[in-house]
Amino acid sequence: MSVSAPEPTDPLPSTVDEDDSTLRPGPTGASHRRGPFTKGDRVQLTDPKGRKHTVVLEPGKQFHTHRGAVEHDALLGRPEGIVVTSTGGTDYLALRPLLVDFVLSMPRGATVVYPKDAGQIVTYADVFPGARVLEAGVGSGALSCSLLRAIGDDGRLVSYERRADFADIARRNIETFFGGPHPAHTIRVGDLAETSERDIDRVVLDMLAPWDVVDAASAALVPGGVVCAYVATTTQLSRTVEALRGHGTFAEPAAWETMLRDWHVEGLAVRPGHRMVGHTGFLVTARRLADGVTPPVRRRRPAKGSLPDPADVAATTEPPGPGPQAVPAEPPAPLP
Numbered sequence: 001m002s003v004s005a006p007e008p009t010d011p012l013p014s015t016v017d018e019d020d021s022t023l024r025p026g027p028t029g030a031s032h033r034r035g036p037f038t039k040g041d042r043v044q045l046t047d048p049k050g051r052k053h054t055v056v057l058e059p060g061k062q063f064h065t066h067r068g069a070v071e072h073d074a075l076l077g078r079p080e081g082i083v084v085t086s087t088g089g090t091d092y093l094a095l096r097p098l099l100v101d102f103v104l105s106m107p108r109g110a111t112v113v114y115p116k117d118a119g120q121i122v123t124y125a126d127v128f129p130g131a132r133v134l135e136a137g138v139g140s141g142a143l144s145c146s147l148l149r150a151i152g153d154d155g156r157l158v159s160y161e162r163r164a165d166f167a168d169i170a171r172r173n174i175e176t177f178f179g180g181p182h183p184a185h186t187i188r189v190g191d192l193a194e195t196s197e198r199d200i201d202r203v204v205l206d207m208l209a210p211w212d213v214v215d216a217a218s219a220a221l222v223p224g225g226v227v228c229a230y231v232a233t234t235t236q237l238s239r240t241v242e243a244l245r246g247h248g249t250f251a252e253p254a255a256w257e258t259m260l261r262d263w264h265v266e267g268l269a270v271r272p273g274h275r276m277v278g279h280t281g282f283l284v285t286a287r288r289l290a291d292g293v294t295p296p297v298r299r300r301r302p303a304k305g306s307l308p309d310p311a312d313v314a315a316t317t318e319p320p321g322p323g324p325q326a327v328p329a330e331p332p333a334p335l336p
Helices: 099-105 115-124 142-151 164-178 210-220 234-247 310-316
Strands: 042-046 052-056 062-065 068-071 082-085 091-095 132-136 156-161 185-189 200-205 221-231 254-256 260-266 269-277 282-287
Touching: 052 062, 052 099, 068 082, 099 115, 099 142, 115 142, 115 221, 115 282, 132 142, 132 210, 142 156, 142 164, 156 164, 164 185, 200 210, 210 221, 210 234, 221 234, 234 282
Parallel strands: 132 156, 132 200, 156 185, 200 221
Antiparallel strands: 042 052, 042 091, 062 068, 082 091, 221 282, 254 282, 260 269
């Protein structure tokens, strides 16, 4: 008995009409970031004094404040940027919370990486769409949200967290922000030092002792990959930089911190704000060298009056060897 092969079918079109947005699924979480307010959306209400309140919309419910109640139905189906008035006569500006708003108000297990540092990590570690990223220390999930946004659905983020309770808090926060599980994310309870991941583009370390996992980071990274460590103290900074520098598989590390200061602007009255987000942590980045390559010897010009760097002296001093043969002096001529 013979069975005829099925006739070939036309392949699915690789593109669809851009006007028909219903046929083109958007990136994870995008549907929660645009369009009219719908059931389940998180809305940030800001009063005239700048105080912010976040509510999750449900038909028929109210948001109660000491200045009256705001009907959820007054927001459902309406666009962002509208003003709603409470029963007490107070106006509230309604917008979806930004990632920075969500991070600073979400439930915490561990201290979050502040948005000013998360932005630096994404930029200076060059986290690109589709990148394969390894993260150690997921904490409360703040940095993971920024990394997932950067790599998109086609990337891959593997987050290691030693504490199961922190991992659960982070998972809930990430799913809350994106409206569900992110397809590019995996959380593992364990130690990055035991990872078997390979061909990783970027490694991001937010942990107490990043120098303990330098071997694992080096083994996981592709040549040219970037390792980025976030540490809080100068002692951690020194140990991390020296561990990367002495490992032999990384180019010279770079270290810095970022300060963020608001400015008050009212007409011609322009002055710095009274408060600022000062020191939160140091960042260290280094590039992975190709296997078998020896990093170049560092050469730095010493300051005036200081002793030269021993490494520079050793690199520039000629090795000892046989010098010119001494010619014995002729004996003095005899006196006449």
